[in-house]
Amino acid sequence: xxxAYPAVLSxxxxxxxLYGVLARRNAILVLMSVELMLNAVNLNLVAFDVWLSKTAQxxxxxxxxxxxxxxxxxxxxxxxxxAIVLAVHRNRGTADxxxxxxxxxxxDDSEPDDSGAARPEPAEKAEATx
Amino acid sequence: MTLAAxxxxxxHATTTSAASESQGFLSPTGVEIAFLLVGLVTFGAAVxxxxxxxxxxxxxxxxxxxxxxxxxYLLLTAEFIAWVQVLIYVGSxxxxxxxxLMLTRAPIGRSPDADSGNRWAALTVAIAAAAALVWVVxxxxxxxxxxxxGAAAGSTEVTGASLFQSWVLPFEALxxxxxAALVGAIVLSRKAKAxxxxxxxxATTTSAxxxRNGGTRNHGxRNGGTGNDTPRSDKEGAR
Numbered sequence: 001x002x003x004a005y006p007a008v009l010s011x012x013x014x015x016x017x018l019y020g021v022l023a024r025r026n027a028i029l030v031l032m033s034v035e036l037m038l039n040a041v042n043l044n045l046v047a048f049d050v051w052l053s054k055t056a057q058x059x060x061x062x063x064x065x066x067x068x069x070x071x072x073x074x075x076x077x078x079x080x081x082x083a084i085v086l087a088v089h090r091n092r093g094t095a096d097x098x099x100x101x102x103x104x105x106x107x108d109d110s111e112p113d114d115s116g117a118a119r120p121e122p123a124e125k126a127e128a129t130x
Numbered sequence: 131m132t133l134a135a136x137x138x139x140x141x142h143a144t145t146t147s148a149a150s151e152s153q154g155f156l157s158p159t160g161v162e163i164a165f166l167l168v169g170l171v172t173f174g175a176a177v178x179x180x181x182x183x184x185x186x187x188x189x190x191x192x193x194x195x196x197x198x199x200x201x202x203y204l205l206l207t208a209e210f211i212a213w214v215q216v217l218i219y220v221g222s223x224x225x226x227x228x229x230x231l232m233l234t235r236a237p238i239g240r241s242p243d244a245d246s247g248n249r250w251a252a253l254t255v256a257i258a259a260a261a262a263l264v265w266v267v268x269x270x271x272x273x274x275x276x277x278x279x280g281a282a283a284g285s286t287e288v289t290g291a292s293l294f295q296s297w298v299l300p301f302e303a304l305x306x307x308x309x310a311a312l313v314g315a316i317v318l319s320r321k322a323k324a325x326x327x328x329x330x331x332x333a334t335t336t337s338a339x340x341x342r343n344g345g346t347r348n349h350g351x352r353n354g355g356t357g358n359d360t361p362r363s364d365k366e367g368a369r
Contacts, residue, residue: 001159001161001162001165001205001206001275001276001278002158002162002271002274002275002276003271003274003275003276004267004268004271004272004274005162005165005166005169006165006202006206007267007268007271008264008267008268009169009172009173009202011260011263011264011267012173012260012264013172013173013176013195014259014263015256015257015259015260015263016173016176016177016179016180016256017176017180018252018255018256018259019180019252019253019255019256020179020180022248022249022251022252022255022256023180023245023246023248023249023252023253024180024244024245024246025243025244025245025246026185026234026236026244028185028227028230028231028234028236029180029185029188029244031227031230032179032180032188032189032192032227033179033180035192035196035219035223036176036179036180036192036195039195039196039199039219042199042211042215043199043202043203046203046206046208046211046284047206047276049208049283049284050206050207050208050276050278050283050284051274051276053283054276054277054278054280054283055277059292060292060296061283061284061288061289061292061293061296062296062297064208064210064211064284064289064292064293065289065292065293065296065297065300067208067211068211068214068289068293069300069304071214071215071218071219072218072304072307072308073304073307074218074219074223075218075222075223075308076307076308076311077311078223078226078227079226079311079312079315080311080314080315080318082226082227082229082230083314083315083318083319084318085230085234086230086233086234086319087318087319089233089234089235095234095236096243098246
């Protein structure tokens with residue numbers, strides 16, 4: 001098999017995930033796009049491991065071992081990420097990452113109806129960033 | 131290793147250019163055709179995943195993309211990785227994502243604000259990255275071929291032997307990381323409840339809306355709705 005096939009496919013999948021991370025607004029859709037990017041990296045690792053194991057007679061199989069490690073780390077990442085998203089949704093009532101603008105510099109004109117109920121804000125901020 | 135496989139590897143390693151000439155560029159093998167077709171399905175499912183406006187459909191198209199990648203691993207003779215992919219990604223990660231969508235009350239049907247306003251900039255960046263990566267990769271590996279004949283490079287025996295001979299220490303460190311992630315997820319969930327209880331106690335004195343009510347309505351606690359504030363605060367205080 002030509003090595004360019006899996007390499008090009010993984011490059012395209014990585015770019016698709018990059019678009020999803022940049023363009024999506026829901027935090028869970030951003031996590032899905034991150035999973036796509038990680039899978040593109042996995043495909044690259046597996047393809048080059050198969051190539052090296054036959055061409056250079058590599059018996060270490062570092063590509064497949066790293067793929068397994070990446071899958072495990074992605075599972076841990078999705079668990080922690082969903083816990084954070086659910087905590088933010090519980091505190092703020094939204095999982096929309098465009099509305100989490102507390103540390104933005106120009107926050108004054110974005111939410112004009114915020115002055116009335118702004119008093120419990122510091123506790124929520126500390127909780128959301130903790 | 132059999133003698134024929136050894137001689138084939140030696141011939142392949144010594145004469146790479148001859149091997150690239152022996153494999154015609156425009157006469158793809160059956161494995162390449164299958165890889166190309168499954169790759170098209172995978173890429174299309176990935177594109178639909180990042181562009182659809184229905185959130186649950188995005189998760190279901192992600193299943194198609196990840197399953198297609200498992201088939202690609204099988205075509206690359208990495209069968210253990212393929213089954214791990216099916217078990218972990220299709221089995222648990224997508225289910226976790228669907229639970230996350232349900233728990234954050236994702237709207238069923240088309241949500242018009244699924245994409246943010248900078249999607250054209252994101253599209254420009256993604257197309258530029260894709261063009262650069264594809265150009266570099268094709269230019270670098272134009273005359274490189276994977277030899278898929280002979281023993282499978284990624285069978286369970288080979289992967290297990292390399293994993294438990296050469297990669298034992300990272301494997302054990304990874305188990306510690308998974309334990310830390312488990313504890314971290316529990317701490318994140320429980321700490322939010324404790325802080326919510328504290329905030330609810332302060333909310334009874336200042337008559338501000340409780341942060342726990344943020345999940346029950348769509349706009350969150352900062353819009354000042356005090357619907358079922360008091361009984362929930364009493365429950366929190368009694369805990």
